[in-house]
Amino acid sequence: MQIFIPLLVIGAYCSIFSGLFLYFYYRLVRAANKTTGKIISFDRSNYIILREILVPIVRFKKHDSSWIESQPEYSFFHELNNFVHDADVTVYYQEDKPEKFIIESKIEVFVNWMIIALTFWGIVWVLFMQFV
Numbered sequence: 001m002q003i004f005i006p007l008l009v010i011g012a013y014c015s016i017f018s019g020l021f022l023y024f025y026y027r028l029v030r031a032a033n034k035t036t037g038k039i040i041s042f043d044r045s046n047y048i049i050l051r052e053i054l055v056p057i058v059r060f061k062k063h064d065s066s067w068i069e070s071q072p073e074y075s076f077f078h079e080l081n082n083f084v085h086d087a088d089v090t091v092y093y094q095e096d097k098p099e100k101f102i103i104e105s106k107i108e109v110f111v112n113w114m115i116i117a118l119t120f121w122g123i124v125w126v127l128f129m130q131f132v
Helices: 004-031 106-131
Strands: 033-044 054-061 067-070 088-093 101-103
Touching (some): 004 088, 004 101, 004 106, 054 088, 054 101
Antiparallel strands (some): 033 054, 033 088
16 A cells, blocks of 8 residues: 555656646647648657657648747657657647647547546545545
């Protein structure tokens, strides 16, 4: 039982980031501009604690014909997508902050929902074991 408490703390920490990702993902998919971008290269993550993760650099054209070339925001699971160089991806961005965009990814959404679900059920299980 003692080992589950640190795992749940880590799970809760990851669930917060998963929840933030899902919030921004669904908000952008629902209300943002959609376009097609191209993966032009890969670079290390901008996040200090995740420097070993290779993140795709995406180039896409905004509706006003200007170009954006940057890393997607909010995500930690880019490597699950098996992105390849020169692949076309669907990009969602806000008109006022086009540098803060996401790439459409059903795998990444699924993994984030699973992290939240597993953490929730872990908390329920620990609480249940406390009262039994």
